[in-house]
Amino acid sequence: MFERAAAFDSTGHSxxxxxxxxxxLDLGLAGERRRRAVIQLASSLRNLGRAQESVAxxxxxxxxxxxxxxxxxxxxxxxxxxxxGREREAVSVALTxxxxxxxxxxxxxxxxxxxxxxxDPAE
Numbered sequence: 001m002f003e004r005a006a007a008f009d010s011t012g013h014s015x016x017x018x019x020x021x022x023x024x025l026d027l028g029l030a031g032e033r034r035r036r037a038v039i040q041l042a043s044s045l046r047n048l049g050r051a052q053e054s055v056a057x058x059x060x061x062x063x064x065x066x067x068x069x070x071x072x073x074x075x076x077x078x079x080x081x082x083x084x085g086r087e088r089e090a091v092s093v094a095l096t097x098x099x100x101x102x103x104x105x106x107x108x109x110x111x112x113x114x115x116x117x118x119x120d121p122a123e
Contacts, residue, residue, distance in 0.1 A: 014044035043076050051083035071097045092116040
């Protein structure tokens with residue numbers, strides 16, 4: 001189911017991919033393939049104009065654990081947030097993911113990302 005969904009997805013048929021991703025997940029897809037299915041399902045939902053559902057899936061996925069796909073979760077969460085009108089939060093998510101890859105300025109970038117969504121306590 002997962003591979004069929006991905007094939008439909010990659011050929012521009014998100015509408016056909018969504019039910020297959022859901023079926024693959026319901027059948028107990030596990031490990032990295034499960035996480036990839038959630039990311040790809042969320043992306044397909046966003047492409048279909050269902051960004052709120054995408055945000056909910058990706059937020060839950062981000063909070064569920066951590067692995068090498070964390071940045072992919074962040075990228076698609078940022079896109080979905082932007083589509084829901086939450087642009088500052090989207091930029092914050094993207095900057096937070098990017099900060100960990102910077103050779104310098106990691107702390108500054110992370111703080112700026114936080115300040116996009118939290119008020120500055122000095123103010």
